[in-house]
Amino acid sequence: MPKKSERTRQRIVEAANRLFYHKGYNQTSFSDVVMAAAVxxxxxxxxxxxxxEILEAAIRYRTERISQMLEQWTGNYRTPIERLHRFLxxxxxxxxxxxxxxxxxxxxNTELGKEQRELQEKAENLFKVFESWLxxxxxxxxxxxxxxxxxxxxxxxxxxxxxxxxxxxDPGFLRREKARLGQWLDQLADGNDECA
Amino acid sequence: MPKKSERTRQRIVEAANRLFYHKGYNQTSFSDVVMAAAVxxxxxxxxxxxxxEILEAAIRYRTERISQMLEQWTGNYRTPIERLHRFLxxxxxxxxxxxxxxxxxxxxNTELGKEQRELQEKAENLFKVFESWLxxxxxxxxxxxxxxxxxxxxxxxxxxxxxxxxxxxDPGFLRREKARLGQWLDQLADGNDECA
Numbered sequence: 001m002p003k004k005s006e007r008t009r010q011r012i013v014e015a016a017n018r019l020f021y022h023k024g025y026n027q028t029s030f031s032d033v034v035m036a037a038a039v040x041x042x043x044x045x046x047x048x049x050x051x052x053e054i055l056e057a058a059i060r061y062r063t064e065r066i067s068q069m070l071e072q073w074t075g076n077y078r079t080p081i082e083r084l085h086r087f088l089x090x091x092x093x094x095x096x097x098x099x100x101x102x103x104x105x106x107x108x109n110t111e112l113g114k115e116q117r118e119l120q121e122k123a124e125n126l127f128k129v130f131e132s133w134l135x136x137x138x139x140x141x142x143x144x145x146x147x148x149x150x151x152x153x154x155x156x157x158x159x160x161x162x163x164x165x166x167x168x169x170d171p172g173f174l175r176r177e178k179a180r181l182g183q184w185l186d187q188l189a190d191g192n193d194e195c196a
Numbered sequence: 197m198p199k200k201s202e203r204t205r206q207r208i209v210e211a212a213n214r215l216f217y218h219k220g221y222n223q224t225s226f227s228d229v230v231m232a233a234a235v236x237x238x239x240x241x242x243x244x245x246x247x248x249e250i251l252e253a254a255i256r257y258r259t260e261r262i263s264q265m266l267e268q269w270t271g272n273y274r275t276p277i278e279r280l281h282r283f284l285x286x287x288x289x290x291x292x293x294x295x296x297x298x299x300x301x302x303x304x305n306t307e308l309g310k311e312q313r314e315l316q317e318k319a320e321n322l323f324k325v326f327e328s329w330l331x332x333x334x335x336x337x338x339x340x341x342x343x344x345x346x347x348x349x350x351x352x353x354x355x356x357x358x359x360x361x362x363x364x365x366d367p368g369f370l371r372r373e374k375a376r377l378g379q380w381l382d383q384l385a386d387g388n389d390e391c392a
Contacts, residue, residue: 024310027222107306109363110298114220120363127363152360152369160356164348167305167316167323173348195391 009047009057012037017058021104024111025055025119052119059122062104063129070133080140081189084154087134088185091161091178099169103162105130131155141189150188157181205243206257208233213254217300220307221251221315248315255318258300259325266329276333277385280350283330284381287357287374295365299358301326327351337385346384353377 001009015037019028030051034041048054077083091098101107105126112120134151143150158181165174184195197205211233215224226247230237244250273279287294297303301322308316330347339346354377361370380391 022310024222024307026220027311101310102306106359106363107310110303110306110359111220113362114218114297114303115223124363127360149372152364153373156356156360156369156373157353158356159359160352160354163302163306163355163359164323164352166309167302167320168348173352176345177349177352 005047008039008043010061012039012044012047012054013057013061016054017061020055020058020108021101025051025108026111055119056122059125063125066126066129070129074133080137081185083137084134084141084185085182087130087137087154088158088178088182091158091174091181095165095171095174098162098174099165099171102166103159106159106162107166127155138188142191143188143193154181154185201243204235204239205253208235208240208243208250209253209257212250213257216251216254216304217297221247221304222307251315252318255321259321262322262325266325270329276336277381279333280330280337280381281378283326283333283350284354284374284378287354287370287377291361291367291370294358294370295361295367298362299355302355302358303362323351334384338387339384339389350377350381 012033016028016033019032019036023032028051030044031041033051033054034044037044048057073083073086077086097104105123109120109123109127112123131148131151134154135147138144138147138150157177161174161177161181164170164177187193187195208229212224212229215228215232219228224247226240227237229247229250230240233240244253269279269282273282293300301319305316305319305323308319327344327347330350331343334340334343334346353373357370357373357377360366360373383389383391
């Protein structure tokens with residue numbers, strides 16, 4: 001695809017992605033995307049025939065960005081415990097957005113998981129990318145036999161904290177729980193798995 | 197309101213409540229409610245002018261049912277640890293529904309919390325009823341100074357488990373995490389708050 005077309009396609013995907021997060025997938029209309037992307041409606045059909053196709057493209061885009069980010073973290077942080085702490089930092093870095101809109105991955109999957117299972121199975125990949133990487137970190141930390149279990153547990157902890165922060169609009173809760181999770185990770189790094 | 201009207205009103209609320217859970221609030225149309233309640237459209241307007249009003253009635257209905265259930269548990273279970281375990285049992289009792297539709301409270305609040313904050317603040321009451329009761333149990337367990345914190349933490353744990361079970365359609369995860377939560381509660385009951 002020529003460069004200009006690729007940029008336009010990307011602009012549509014990014015505009016749609018932002019709307020899906022802020023309004024929800026089903027609450028976002030094709031017209032909303034047309035307006036936010038500032039691309040004539042006829043032009044959008046050149047790239048995407050349906051809203052579902054835009055969502056699939058948005059999920060692929062996000063999955064790719066997450067993978068790149070995790071690769072960077074692997075390169076920038078020498079030890080698995082440092083990388084796990086960097087993962088936890090998402091909670092504080094995105095605190096305002098989480099309280100305002102909820103977790104982007106969790107809220108999307110929760111919405112789609114009711115009546116749009118085919119779409120939700122694509123959105124599930126957002127979780128799987130993180131879980132696979134977390135699994136690697138826990139294995140490197142010395143918990144190879146339980147790495148997948150610990151990865152899912154950490155994701156679940158994060159998701160629960162996100163839901164509560166969003167429901168109650170409570171930044172203090174997010175901060176305290178993030179600190180507690182950090183302590184749990186440090187204990188694991190010290191070989192203390194009593195609380196696991 | 198005469199008995200027959202009250203029954204009809206209740207039928208509308210219960211039908212709508214089920215739809216809101218299975219499809220999502222915004223994905224449920226007024227027509228969906230009309231059909232599911234098997235009440236003529238004109239009759240529904242006698243009770244509710246808008247879908248928002250039906251949602252508010254549904255939330256009040258659920259809040260009342262939750263309060264009654266918690267009162268029963270308080271009466272049926274003599275000790276706070278038994279009551280906390282009874283709360284945990286929701287995870288297993290509702291496992292199929294959670295995997296299919298997500299948590300009814302969490303998914304509703306997540307959806308409304310994006311662009312319908314006024315409605316979400318009403319839905320938040322569903323959480324507050326549970327949290328207040330959990331707070332009482334933790335205080336009675338001997339953690340009066342931290343009771344609210346522990347109540348929110350247990351809710352967060354449950355919410356995270358629900359999201360992950362729904363996203364991955366994974367009953368094993370729900371079972372294992374519920375068991376782990378049960379151990380955490382037992383430790384707290386034994387005065388061991390290291391993992392808290």
